[in-house]
Amino acid sequence: MPLPSPASAGLRPIGKLAAATGVKVPTIRFYEEIGLLAVPPRTANDRRMYDDDAERRLSFIRHARQLGFDLDSIRSLLDLSDHPDRPCAEANAIAERHLADVKRKIAQLKALQGELSRMTAECAGGQVSACKVIEALHDHTASL
Amino acid sequence: MPLPSPASAGLRPIGKLAAATGVKVPTIRFYEEIGLLAVPPRTANDRRMYDDDAERRLSFIRHARQLGFDLDSIRSLLDLSDHPDRPCAEANAIAERHLADVKRKIAQLKALQGELSRMTAECAGGQVSACKVIEALHDHTASL
C-alpha cells in the first residue's frame, strides 16, 4: 500500500485534471466558484484533489460548452443527468432551444456575409474617397 | 433671431441624437468615453449638444456595429473615413478580415447545428436515463 491517507484512490490535483480534460486551471476554479463543479476535498495544504467523478462532470461541462450551451443550461443539464428517473423532455427542450438559437445566429451571420462580400467585391482599390467599404458604412439605407 | 447663443445651428441634446440614430443614450456616452465619438460642446449646464456631423459619425458607427465590426476596427475605419486621400486598401483589409471571421463562425455554427440536430432527433422522450441528449454530452468521443 502506498500511503495511509484517507481513501486516496486515484485522486489528482487540479493541474492533472486540467490536462486530462482540456479545461484550464483557472476555469476549473471558476466553475467551482459559481457552483457548477462540486467543492473538492483538499489536502492538508489546501490543494484541491479530484476523483474520477469530478473528471466525468468536468468533461460533461466541457462538451456542453463546445456545443455552445451557456452555463445556466449546463447547470440544468447536469442536474437532469443526476436524476435519471426524471423525464428527458426538459433536456430536449434545452437542446432544442439552443438549436433554434444557433439557427438564428447562422441566418444572421449569413446576412452579414452577404453584405460584407458585396462591400469588399465592389472595392477597386483606389483611394478612400472612392472606397465602397467606407461608402457603404456611410450610407443610411443599410439593408439589415 | 431665436437666441444669441454662439452659432447654435441645429444642435440637439443627447436624447434627440439617440432617437435620430437608434443608439441608446448611455451607449453614446460610452462611445465618447472610449474616444470613438468626439467630445461634444456643452451648454452652460453641462448638457452635451450635437451637430449633424456628430450624427453622421454615430450613424457610421451604428452601421458598422450592425455589420459586426468590433470597436477597434470601427476606430480604424472612422480614421480612414477622415482621410479620403489615403488608399483604401486598409479599409478593404479590415472588411475582408471580418468577412473571413464571419465565414469561420458560420462554419462553426453549422457544425454545432448538425450535432444538436442529431442529438435532439434521436431523443424519443422517455426518461433521462435513456436520453440521447444527456448521453451525447457524457460521451467522450464528441465529434467536434
Add this chain to the structure above:
DNA sequence: GCTTGATCCTCCAGCGACTGGAGGAGGCAT
C-alpha cells in the same frame, strides 16, 4: 409663478465566461 414629469448629469456595478497576473507557499526530483 408653480408644479409635474421628462431629460440630463456623474458615478458605479453588473452581464457572460472566462483570463491572467501578483505575490507567496509548498512539493518533487536530482
Add this chain to the structure above:
DNA sequence: ATGCCTCCTCCAGTCGCTGGAGGATCAAGC
C-alpha cells in the same frame, strides 16, 4: 539543498454595452 513547477488566494481586465442611484435642470401646462 537547490531549483523549478505547481498550487494557493485575490483581484483586475476582457468586450460592448446596460441599467440604476441620486441629483440637477428643462419645458410645458395651468
